[in-house]
Amino acid sequence: MNNKSQDADQGNTNRKREVENSRRSFFKNFGLIGGAVAAGGAAIYSGYKYEESKPNHDFVKVLTADNRLVEVPRDQIKDVKVDHNRLQKQGREGLKGHRWVMVIDLAKCRNARKCIAACQGAHHLRPYEYHINTLIMQESQNTAPYYMPKPCQHCDNPPCVSVCPVDATFKRQDGVVLIDNERCIGCRFCIAACPYSARMFHWEEPLMSESDKGKPYNIELNVPQKKGTISKCLFSSDRLREGNLPYCVSACPNGVYYFGDENEDAVTNGTTKETHRLSELLRVNGGYHLMSELGTKPRVYYLPPKNRLFEFPK
């Protein structure tokens, strides 16, 4: 027992010595190699620095935000990083101080469907997926039929927002009702609640889901669209942020749409670009809300289809 342990001790000291020897040689080798690497690295780095400091004559012309044409070295160009959090934040807050409103003049609509095409193009939708649709309306048997463009009414008392369980659809301070398809769970309660049938659902992969892959989600454009979530009319909030009229309003060839700000009491016609007083327009033409008896308080006004300048096709 005792002998054995002495042997073991001896063995241990021998091993310790060996370990120390190998450690010493390791440090020696390491010093040599390390020095060589450092010298080589420094040489490469200085070469790189020298190359970099050489003037690069490959310039690209770029238009800046304040309309100046400038030149930038090609290798200095970087993609603009869109901040997803900023898009979400600004999208949920809305445009301060505005109360957007739309006026649709039914006397002028000829069902050109240009508004629909523009909208579907902007939001990457199929021809039968609608944020805005034009309907053929007839109140009763003997009254005249008319065309009625029907976007989301952006209600001030929105039934869809009330029933949403996860705050995916929400009302902004500027009156717009948006949908966040990164939050939407696809329960479709909002579709059930909306009396205007203004909402659509992505039953299958959206039209451009392949090409939109990896793009940052812009809540104000609702692109990329996502399978299994709701999509809806956004009053083209992305265009409003840039100071432009909505896609549908600008695309109309017949002067059907007026769009503007209730706070300024002004609306602009998308076709003629004429600006009118909102209150005046509604008073003179007898503006009304769609199904106002439901208490939804829409932000879209309609002007009645009187004195139509064209025949309604049978």
Add this chain to the structure above:
Amino acid sequence: MTSEVNTSFLHDKRLDSIAADIFKPVGISKGFIIWMGFLSISLLGCIYAYYLQWEKGLIVTGLRDYVSWGMYIANFIFFVASSLIGMLISSVLGLIGFNWIKPIARIAEIIAVAFAAVAGLVIVSDMGRPERLPYVFMYGRIQSPILWDITVVTTYLVLSVLLYFIPMIPDLAISRGRISNKPKWLQSTYEILSVNWMHTPDQYKILLKSVRILLILIIPTAFAIHTVTSWLLAVTLRPGWDSTIFGPYFLTGAFVAGSAAVVILMYFVRTNYKLDKYLTHHHFDMMGKLLVLVLLVYFYFNINEFLIPAYKMKTADAIHIRDLFTGDYSFMFWSVQLMGVVIPIILLIFRFCRKPLPMLIISIVILVASWFKRLLIVVPTQENPFLPKQFVPDAWMVYHPTVIESAITMGTIILVIIIITILAKLFPVITIWELAEEQTAKENEPQE
């Protein structure tokens, strides 16, 4: 339920015979394996159908932008409805003091637990983004009826499981030494679940007290789950859903569906387990009378729900009513009203029809009609929105359920049957200690 238990029944011969009868069918038999095998294979097919829906999206269903809620939501309402019966039988009738419900109470709780447990899954199958289910808890907004529904359905499920389990604890303890011929794992499961029950009077006192509290708590909860479920539709502005009586209308309909489900399970338990001594003609007779009562109340609400709008014929309501009375849904509507409500009321008035076999047939018809009734509540309203349906593919105009959708729905029904089978086959289906105590007490009374 009495407030005290005389534990003398534990030493009575009657307990032995009752326990022997009830424990006899418990365990794994050949029939059970074949039945469960059949159910499991069918369920696998249905799970594959759900996999297809997961991959391709809800496009595989017949749902589109106009009818965006269909079979899944109807099935969900049906499940919640059927589960309510646990409350009616155990709580309402039990607390009033009807003794005949004692052997049925656990059967009713099995129905309640099975349907309530799967109802949540049905809702998930309807979601476009099922993987975002946690969002409901992370970002939940209290003003959405979905939040209310999740809260009360979960509460009801917990209370129902407790009401199923707690009164079973003494039975599991009674099994000690009586089920030595059963599989070992079943014996040890019983041992664990019996939580060291020693049949002391104090334990019974606590048990009775807690069951009583549960029975009272479950009444408002059950009212809440189906009322809130009806509000999922009634809070909208749509003709056909925009109704103030939807809460009680759904509630009474729920009792009809649940009673029918209980009768069906009673019949199978009675014949398969040879328990006709415990589930007697008297019990079927009483259930038949209960069915007549709930059917009459439901009939009353149906008259209110359809006759009053049909009398006024407001523009939007009129389209809906015409669709049901004479339009595309008229065959389904009148079949459901006649087969599911009117004819059963007439038949069940006759004593002969309250015998077990006629009761089984009538109950199956009522249950199937109840399912289609939910479909009639959910779908036609969406096919008739306020504004015209135009410039969309023809398939969007009306709802045509697909095979995949039906298979997924079938899968949830199979899941309910699996739960019922497990609970009814591996655990005692009738409360042994209550029956033994009742019989012993009855026997001892005249002697004293």
